[in-house]
Amino acid sequence: MNIKLNAPVSTAIAIGVGLIVLAGYFIPSITNIRFALLRTGLVLAAVALLVGIINLLTVHFKKMGADNENSGYSLILVIALLLTLVIGIIDMVQSYLLGQPNFQMTNWIFTYIQLPIETSLLAVTAVSLTYAAASILRKRMDLFSITFFFVILLVLLGSFSIPPATLPFLHVIRDWIVRVPALGGARGLLLGIALGTITTGIRILMGTDRPYGG
Amino acid sequence: MSATGFTGIVVIVLFLGLMIFFSIINQEPKIKNIRSIPAYNKINQEINVAVEDGTQLHISLGRGGIIGPESASALAGLSILKQVIEKSSVCDYPPVASTGNAIISILAQDTIQGTSKAISVADKGRNPSGELVGVTPFSYAAGTLTTIRDNNVSANIYTGWFGSEIIWLTTAGERQSTPTIAGTAQLPAQAVIYASASNPLIGEELFAGGAYLGAGKIHLASISAQDIFRWIITFIILGSVLLKFLGIDTFINNILAGSM
Numbered sequence: 449m450n451i452k453l454n455a456p457v458s459t460a461i462a463i464g465v466g467l468i469v470l471a472g473y474f475i476p477s478i479t480n481i482r483f484a485l486l487r488t489g490l491v492l493a494a495v496a497l498l499v500g501i502i503n504l505l506t507v508h509f510k511k512m513g514a515d516n517e518n519s520g521y522s523l524i525l526v527i528a529l530l531l532t533l534v535i536g537i538i539d540m541v542q543s544y545l546l547g548q549p550n551f552q553m554t555n556w557i558f559t560y561i562q563l564p565i566e567t568s569l570l571a572v573t574a575v576s577l578t579y580a581a582a583s584i585l586r587k588r589m590d591l592f593s594i595t596f597f598f599v600i601l602l603v604l605l606g607s608f609s610i611p612p613a614t615l616p617f618l619h620v621i622r623d624w625i626v627r628v629p630a631l632g633g634a635r636g637l638l639l640g641i642a643l644g645t646i647t648t649g650i651r652i653l654m655g656t657d658r659p660y661g662g
Numbered sequence: 663m664s665a666t667g668f669t670g671i672v673v674i675v676l677f678l679g680l681m682i683f684f685s686i687i688n689q690e691p692k693i694k695n696i697r698s699i700p701a702y703n704k705i706n707q708e709i710n711v712a713v714e715d716g717t718q719l720h721i722s723l724g725r726g727g728i729i730g731p732e733s734a735s736a737l738a739g740l741s742i743l744k745q746v747i748e749k750s751s752v753c754d755y756p757p758v759a760s761t762g763n764a765i766i767s768i769l770a771q772d773t774i775q776g777t778s779k780a781i782s783v784a785d786k787g788r789n790p791s792g793e794l795v796g797v798t799p800f801s802y803a804a805g806t807l808t809t810i811r812d813n814n815v816s817a818n819i820y821t822g823w824f825g826s827e828i829i830w831l832t833t834a835g836e837r838q839s840t841p842t843i844a845g846t847a848q849l850p851a852q853a854v855i856y857a858s859a860s861n862p863l864i865g866e867e868l869f870a871g872g873a874y875l876g877a878g879k880i881h882l883a884s885i886s887a888q889d890i891f892r893w894i895i896t897f898i899i900l901g902s903v904l905l906k907f908l909g910i911d912t913f914i915n916n917i918l919a920g921s922m
Contacts, residue, residue, distance in 0.1 A: 470674070474667035489729050493765055500764030500794035503771075507793045518808045525805075562798075569800040576829045580858035587860065596856065634849055637865040641847045643891055644869025645734035646677050647884035652737060654678075656880045657872070659740040659769045 459655050466653050505529065532557060599625060677887055684883035696885055701843045701861040702874035705742075708817035708841055709749045717816035718755035719746060720809050722831060723770055724822025724846065725762025725802050732823035735847040736766050738869045739821035740773050745875035746819070747777040759792040760809055762802030766822070767794035803830040810834045820844040820859075821868060824851045832858040 465485055472482025508522035516522070535553045542548040581600050584593050606622020608614065651657040663671075712719055723739040726732030746757050759774060761767040770792030795805030810818055810831065818835040820828060824846045832855065835842035844855045845863025855862045866888065872881035905911045 474671050475663060476667075486729065493727060493729065496764040496768055497797070498764075500767045500797075503767060504794050507791065518811075521808060566798065566800050569804070573826055573829055576833055577826065577854060577857075580829055580833065580854065584857045637849060637852065639895060640866035640888075640892075641734075641869075643888045644738070644866035645847070646674065647681065647888055648734045648738050648741075648869050650674065650678055650681060651872075651880060651884060654681075654880070656878070657737065657741055659737055659744075659773055 459658060462658075463653055463655055466649075470649075470653070501529070599629075673891075677891070680887035680890055681880060681883045684886040685879045688879060688882065688886075696870075696873065696882065699863070699867055699870065699874055701845065701863045701867065702871065704841055704843055704861045705746065705817075705819060705875065706749070708843075709746065709753075712750055712753050712755075712816050715816060716754040717814050718753065719750065719757040719817050719819060720812075720815045721746060721757055721759045721819045722806055722809075722822065723759060723761040723763075723766050724820070724824045725797070725799065726823025727763045727765050728769075732847070735821070735823045735868060736763070738871060740766070740769055741877060742819065742821050742871035742875065743770060744773050744777050745872060745877050747774060748781055749875065751778075751781045755814060758809060758812075758815070760795045760806050761792065761822070762794070762796055762799070762805075764794055764797070767792055799825050799827040800830075803827040806831055807834050810838060810840075815840060817841045817843065820846070820855075821863070821871065822846065823848060824855075826850060826854055829854050829858055836860065 468478065469482050469485055472478050472485075505526060508525050511522040512519045512526065532554075535557065536551075539551045539554045542552075543550045581597070584597055587593070602618070603622050603625055606618040606625075608618075648657070652659075708719060711717070721739070721743050723736060723743065724732075726736040728736060743757070743759055750757060756774070756778065759770040761770055774792050795809070796802035807830065809815065811834065815838075817840050818831070820831055820843070824831075824844075825848060828844065828846065828851050832842050832844055836858070841861060842859045843861040843863070844859040845868035846852060846855065847868060852862075852864065856864065870881075870885055872878070873885045902911075905914070
């Protein structure tokens, strides 16, 4: 079955729902409607995840078939996804129909495969961040980059707890940087982001930006 | 209605009024009247390179959804995606989009297909794609790396909601010697982007993409509305500092408390 809403209908629904949710933030009497709409949105998000997984499988099946140097990775991804899915279904049957302990095998996968991999990737991220900070002056030698580099250096030195970086004045400088310029700069950026967020939202509510229906 | 709620409505109505006002008075707005942002100049330049070299652009929309504080960056990213597709309509290869969120992946596909159809390139046998590459921060980053390493990708544009995993994407782009244009609304990731991307978008610059890529006069009007509000906020902050410095804030507080 192919259901396709015309652009004006989908636009009207999107704008109407958007306005009600927005009004729900300011008018207490319609807060319940806002929560009901948001709950519906969460259900739709879960359905979207299923669609996204099907999309992921489709894309990687295509990559496996094509003359692609990364086809091996796609094969591993598809096998891992299908294996996890099968194990998840078996776990679900065992838990709900046979009354056995909840999702033992799925928990094992997360604890012994997913968690160690993500933790090791986090460790690599720390190294990459240090490398990026160190190489910024090679990339852009301007006043802002020099300031950025030396501020990072000062904050790092001020954070160390091993000699000789435990000098009291370094801690004072670090605290001052974190409390005054960094906090002020962060607030300035957040104000700008808030203004940008408001205009983006208003454009969506006006229907001038329509990420739905093209 | 609470005072905060009333203030919120006033701000939104004022914004709406200013945007409509500026879009009416500037019937033929010009992009050259707004300050230059190098990252958007680079996007325009890279679109031209992609057209000439027969390469494609990669746009990564982050892993933010549409429910929550990250939605605005994701929607701003979609707006940039739409403009890039329109501008690169004569490319041999359409842009490829990757996301770490299922809803944004559907919206990205919808944007690609809808925009391609609108500019009549959907029937050229092109197969534009918007793919969900992973739903956790690191699976998203790892999944996007294969697209970045594609030899046919001539530039990477990261616009959306990212965490510190963005470092993987920016450094991978730099290692491929492809220009990296990146922007996000999350502050720690902005610092990472500033250090690692060749063309960073700072703060609200992410939300100005439509105006700089020719999305229409309402985008330019929203830039003007933001400028007005920026001035108002600046005056409020400076005024508050002055009142505090002169001790008038205590005087006002006393009046409000009824102790005078």
